[in-house]
Amino acid sequence: MKSEGVLKPYFKQTWHIYLASVTLHAAASIIFAYFPKVLGDFTDKLKSGVLGSHDVVHYSVLLVLIGAGYALLGGYGQYLVMYVGRLFEYMTRRRLFTHFSHLSEHYYSKNGVGKMLNYFMNDVTGVRESISMGINQTAMASMLLFSCVGAMILSDIPLYLIAASVGPLILIPWIVIKIGPIIRQRSRKVQESLGTMTESAEEQFGGIRVTKKFAVEPIMIKRFGAYVDQIKTNQLSLVRISSLFQAIVPFLGNLSLIVSLAYGGYLTIKGEITLGNFVALTLYVRMLMNPLQQIGNVINTVQRSRASLQRLNELMAVQPDIVEADNAAAANLAKSPICISDLTFTYPDAPQPALRHIDLVIQPGMTLGIVGRTGSGKTTLVKQLLRVYDPPADAIHIGAADIREVTLESLRNQIAYVPQDGFLFSTSIRENIAFARRQARQSDVDSAAKQARIYDNISEFPEGFETKLGERGITLSGGQRQRTSLARGFIMQAPLMILDDSVSAVDAVTESEIVHTIQQERQGKTTIIIAHRISALKHADLIIVLNEGEIVQRGKHEELLAEPGPYAELHAIQEEGSQYASGH
Numbered sequence: 268m269k270s271e272g273v274l275k276p277y278f279k280q281t282w283h284i285y286l287a288s289v290t291l292h293a294a295a296s297i298i299f300a301y302f303p304k305v306l307g308d309f310t311d312k313l314k315s316g317v318l319g320s321h322d323v324v325h326y327s328v329l330l331v332l333i334g335a336g337y338a339l340l341g342g343y344g345q346y347l348v349m350y351v352g353r354l355f356e357y358m359t360r361r362r363l364f365t366h367f368s369h370l371s372e373h374y375y376s377k378n379g380v381g382k383m384l385n386y387f388m389n390d391v392t393g394v395r396e397s398i399s400m401g402i403n404q405t406a407m408a409s410m411l412l413f414s415c416v417g418a419m420i421l422s423d424i425p426l427y428l429i430a431a432s433v434g435p436l437i438l439i440p441w442i443v444i445k446i447g448p449i450i451r452q453r454s455r456k457v458q459e460s461l462g463t464m465t466e467s468a469e470e471q472f473g474g475i476r477v478t479k480k481f482a483v484e485p486i487m488i489k490r491f492g493a494y495v496d497q498i499k500t501n502q503l504s505l506v507r508i509s510s511l512f513q514a515i516v517p518f519l520g521n522l523s524l525i526v527s528l529a530y531g532g533y534l535t536i537k538g539e540i541t542l543g544n545f546v547a548l549t550l551y552v553r554m555l556m557n558p559l560q561q562i563g564n565v566i567n568t569v570q571r572s573r574a575s576l577q578r579l580n581e582l583m584a585v586q587p588d589i590v591e592a593d594n595a596a597a598a599n600l601a602k603s604p605i606c607i608s609d610l611t612f613t614y615p616d617a618p619q620p621a622l623r624h625i626d627l628v629i630q631p632g633m634t635l636g637i638v639g640r641t642g643s644g645k646t647t648l649v650k651q652l653l654r655v656y657d658p659p660a661d662a663i664h665i666g667a668a669d670i671r672e673v674t675l676e677s678l679r680n681q682i683a684y685v686p687q688d689g690f691l692f693s694t695s696i697r698e699n700i701a702f703a704r705r706q707a708r709q710s711d712v713d714s715a716a717k718q719a720r721i722y723d724n725i726s727e728f729p730e731g732f733e734t735k736l737g738e739r740g741i742t743l744s745g746g747q748r749q750r751t752s753l754a755r756g757f758i759m760q761a762p763l764m765i766l767d768d769s770v771s772a773v774d775a776v777t778e779s780e781i782v783h784t785i786q787q788e789r790q791g792k793t794t795i796i797i798a799h800r801i802s803a804l805k806h807a808d809l810i811i812v813l814n815e816g817e818i819v820q821r822g823k824h825e826e827l828l829a830e831p832g833p834y835a836e837l838h839a840i841q842e843e844g845s846q847y848a849s850g851h
């Protein structure tokens with residue numbers, strides 16, 4: 268699959284609007300180029316004393332028509348190009364978001380959210396400026412240049428006078444070529460430092476509670492201040508070169524004006540050109556200044572946005588790590604066993620495997636418990652079943668099919684994965700629970716909430732299930748959050764439910780109620796429970812103990828208790844703890 272980049276699909280859709288806009292700009296510029304000619308003719312008639320009152324009316328009407336035509340055509344052309352510019356932002360942000368949503372977890376673990384936001388905001392806007400303001404001004408300016416030079420050549424103004432007057436202006440493109448790359452390089456530095464600051468801000472806002480608890484605000488402020496300082500330094504260096512550029516261009520324009528006034532004035536006094544031609548020449552030179560300056564500005568903007576465009580195109584070219592196989596077929600997790608054989612998995616760039624030689628069969632309908640110390644590979648194992656990371660070929664089969672040849676949609680629709688820290692969105696509790704089942708009835712939401720033992724808490728909120736969470740709403744406690752995301756898992760009634768330490772933040776009594784519900788509600792359906800507390804999984808049909816990516820023990824609760832090993836040790840520690848807690 269080849270990426271089309273961001274501009275190609277956009278221009279495919281909008282080229283006719285651009286064509287209309289450029290045509291309107293061209294027409295406006297041609298009309299406007301008549302302005303000095305009309306004034307020149309007027310001056311000549313005035314000077315030769317043949318100007319009658321009907322001539323005054325004639326010239327006035329002509330000037331009004333030129334002004335109105337320029338404003339109407341140019342204005343409408345401008346509107347069109349601004350309109351398509353906004354369309355670019357809209358289209359590109361939508362495409363970027365769709366693309367982001369297909370990228371794998373691995374991509375996100377390597378690229379911070381701040382970087383993504385930077386792509387979304389600054390880069391898209393930067394490119395939009397180039398292709399709306401840039402194209403608009405380039406079209407307008409080049410047409411005006413073309414028309415002015417054409418009109419001057421067609422008039423009686425001698426070519427050598429035109430050449431001398433316009434000469435300094437010709438230096439402008441040279442200046443642009445010299446200074447442009449420096450501007451581009453400095454601008455890239457500004458963008459990079461902005462990206463770093465956004466990333467840091469995002470992380471620090473995310474971790475603000477931790478910062479406050481540890482009272483380390485001054486350190487964080489200082490660290491953030493360093494990023495802001497870096498932006499200031501980079502921006503000042505950009506401003507210096509841009510200002511130099513912005514100053515040289517008008518200076519050259521004024522130089523042209525001085526030459527045309529001095530040399531043109533001299534030739535007029537000598538009678539070699541008419542006064543009308545002198546007036547027209549100075550007006551033309553004045554008129555040429557703006558478009559040339561605009562072209563300079565546009566080149567500046569385009570230089571700056573080229574880096575943005577490059578970043579966006581590179582991003583659109585990133586291929587998701589997990590892709591659907593051509594021959595992918597839907598899996599049926601309700602009927603097919605999951606067979607894991609000799610699975611060894613290493614994270615990209617990791618020095619050693621996170622899972623080693625895993626052999627396991629998960630029969631449909633069974634409950635599997637997974638225990639193990641932190642970092643032993645529990646989450647990694649279930650992520651392989653979700654294909655968050657792809658396992659090696661032939662390592663996991665669902666029925667007869669390799670999991671890599673199963674459609675992602677069928678897999679993810681049939682698995683309810685409840686992580687330890689399920690993310691809740693800033694919307695109503697109802698929408699959070701019915702996240703994967705948008706059409707769920709209220710009765711389904713109610714029963715999922717009851718199963719997750721969160722129903723009573725929600726009912727106590729004045730707005731019940733419509734209570735908003737997050738920035739614009741209330742904040743749930745850690746345990747309430749966990750149970751809300753547990754309800755989100757229950758409502759799916761999926762053939763496979765994975766509880767990844769999903770009741771770690773609830774009290775022991777509630778946990779045992781939830782475990783009891785799981786046993787009842789999920790009879791006949793496959794459930795995987797990852798837990799640190801043995802009480803949460805001792806009812807499982809099979810329990811595996813992971814250590815450093817390997818299965819070191821497997822069996823039922825009683826069997827594992829009977830053999831010496833980490834399971835019995837963990838049980839002893841937890842039993843001791845609970846006896847101590849209950850005062851025995």
Ligand SMILES: Nc1ncnc2c1ncn2[C@@H]1O[C@H](COP(=O)(O)OP(=O)(O)OP(=O)(O)O)[C@@H](O)[C@H]1O
Pocket residue numbers: 376614615617621639640641642643644645646647648
């Ligand atoms: N995205 C990742 N990239 C690289 N290494 C990772 C990634 N995620 C986890 N690991 C590493 O893989 C190993 C297993 O991690 P995993 O999250 O599976 O452990 P876990 O048993 O679920 O731990 P916990 O009980 O703390 O949740 C750890 O050494 C961890 O550092």
